[in-house]
Amino acid sequence: MWGSTRAEITKLVRRPASWLLLAVAVVLSLTFTYLVPYAGANGTADGAPNATRGIAQTLPDQLVGNSIGGLPVFAGAILLILGVLAVGGEYGWGTWKTLLAQGPSRLTVYAGKIAAVALASLAIVLALFAAGAVTSAAIAAAEGAPAAWPSVVDLLAGIGAGWLMAAMWAGLGVVLAVALRGVALPIGLGLVWLMAVQNLLSAIAAPLLDWVAKLQEWLPGPNAGSLAASLGSSPDTPGVATLVGDGHAVAVLAGYLILFVGIGGLLLRRRDII
Template identity: 85%
Template sequence: MWGSTRAEITKLVRRPASWLLLAVAIVLSLTFTYLVPYAGANGASEGVPSAERGVAATLPDQLVGNSIGGLPVFAGAIVLILAVLAVGGEYGWGTWKTVLAQGPSRLTVYAGKITAIAAAVLVYVLALFAAGAVTSAFIAAAEGAPANWPSFVDLLGGVGAGWLMAMMWAGLGVVLAVGLRGVALPIGLGLVWLLAVQNLLTGIAAPLLDWVDRLQEWLPGPNAGSLAASLGSSADAPGVAVLVGDAHAVAVMAAYLVLFVGLGGLLLRRRDVI
């Protein structure tokens, strides 16, 4: 499997789209988590409470929550696109037969892809933390505020939580790519769910229907948002709200990850790759 993993990592590294998606994720995260709140705070009248809250939300002690706050929705959508490109691209280019003709079994190649995607997702999450750390340090220095960094344990827990959220969405991208044998439709359906359907359920259907409200406790997005909120993400971020406990959220997201990856492997093994 190591040979397949190395090949998949090489493809991800050499694919310009991988770096473009990473850049987009960092720019969006910094813009809406740091730059907009900081600019809004500086633009507010002196003594207004929102000004103090805006600056406080961008300081180093908020690094964990700020770094993972986008993963329930927009940063999760970017990771989903990455996973779809990594798996669904093989159908568009017609390269599944070429890869499998080299000797590895379907599940070996699939395992290599999943491992490579997991590594890429970890790089994405670490990049969000690194970019956030640099930005918050500059803001603290500019404001003369103390740089109280989270503990190593808190950082490790935040990175782990961010990786789990991102991998869950990557798993959804994988199963959509395998199930629909392509790129465009899986990306479209994934983005519709992430950016529209789950927000409509939360904002419109849940307040009106009790069963939808209860269903949210078992959907991927609300559980990701609950975990992000418990780790300090702002409730103003899309999809971030405490609906369930940490243990429940972790268990549900882990279950979805296993389901998505397992179903993708089953479909790839049992169906024709053409």
Template identity: 65%
Template sequence: MSRSFAAELSKLVRRPASWLLLGITLVLSLVFTYLLPYAALAGGTGGPNSDRTLPMLLPDRLVGNSLGGLPVFLGAIMLILGVLVVGGEYAGNTWKTVLLQGPSRSEVYAGKVLALAAGALVVVLTVFVLGAVSGALIAAAESQPVRWPSAGDLLTGIGAGWLVATMWAMLGAVLAVALRAVALPVGLGLVWMLAVQNLLAGVAAPLLDWVAEAQRWLPGPNAGSLVATLGAPTETPGVAAIVGGGQAALVVAGYLVVFTAVGGLLLHRRDIAG
């Protein structure tokens, strides 16, 4: 398995799409978390809540600011990464080539899972570093004191972000295995994350009690609840404390285990041909 992990990690690093997705993640995080709010503040167009804008951008809000995009937008990018890592073997018709080298399907799949987990950790850490630099620069520009979250809060935030990011990546992986493709899993995954779950939360849940109750067990709302309890701005799409942080962490972890297990089972039992 270690050889499969090393091979998958090397492929992930060498794949240009991985770097493109990381770049998009950082640009989205920087622009919507820091640049646009600060530009509105500096230009005097911050709106009725402008007095709250600056404190939200300072380093002590690093954890919440870094996690806010994971339930929807940054999570969607992780889903795409998961599809590419697993579905790329179907698109390139390379499963047989990989398996002829000696490793079993389980070993190759485990290597892909570990590579996705490592990639998710790198993404989360990079977002945190970008947020720390941005918050420190804004504090210096506005002559504000620089106060950082405690080490415990940072580790908790990074762990929660890693959990959510890996869950979305494994959803992409299981869709890729189930559909044996790249384009369709990406399309269906994005429709669910960017449209369906927002419609459920904004339209169906206020009207139907059973939808509101079902939301308490869906991956998106639990991811949003987890990051909300850690300080993510509730104005961010997908961020809302529907359930407590403990339940949210358990549900997200449960989905991660289920997605991983289902993907491995499907890969083991089904024809590898696309």
């Protein structure tokens, strides 16, 4: 399995799309978590989203919440695309047969892909934390504010929670890619769910229908938002809201991750490659 994992990591590292997704995730996180609120606090972005959060919310002590706040929605979409590309690309290029002809079994190759995607998800989360740390330190220095950093325990908890959310969304991308045997349709359907459907359910259906409100407690997006909120993410961030406890959220997200990975492996093993 290590050989397959190493090969998949090499493919992800050498694929320009992987670096583009990383760059987009970092830029979006910095823009909406730090730059827009900072500009708004200085009166240069009146009326912009999050412009009223204030400088205090961009300082180092808010690093954990700020770094993972995007994962329930827009950064989660980046991870979903990463998962689709890592697996669905083999269908688009017609390379599954070539890959499997080298000797490893389907599940060995699949396990290597899952491991590579998990490590790539961790790398993106760490990049979000690193970029946030540099930006918040710069803002604190510019404003002459104290740089009170989160404790090591809080940082590790935030990184772990971020990795869980990121891996779960990437897992959804993987299972969609295997189920639909491609790239374009899985990305399209995944983004429709993540960016539109779950937000419509939260904003429109849940306040009107009790069963939808109860269903929200078991859906991946609301649980990711609840976990982010429990670690300090701003409730002004799209998708972030406290609906369930952090223990419930962790259990549900871990369950979805296992479910997505398991279904993807089962479909890949039992169905024809093309």
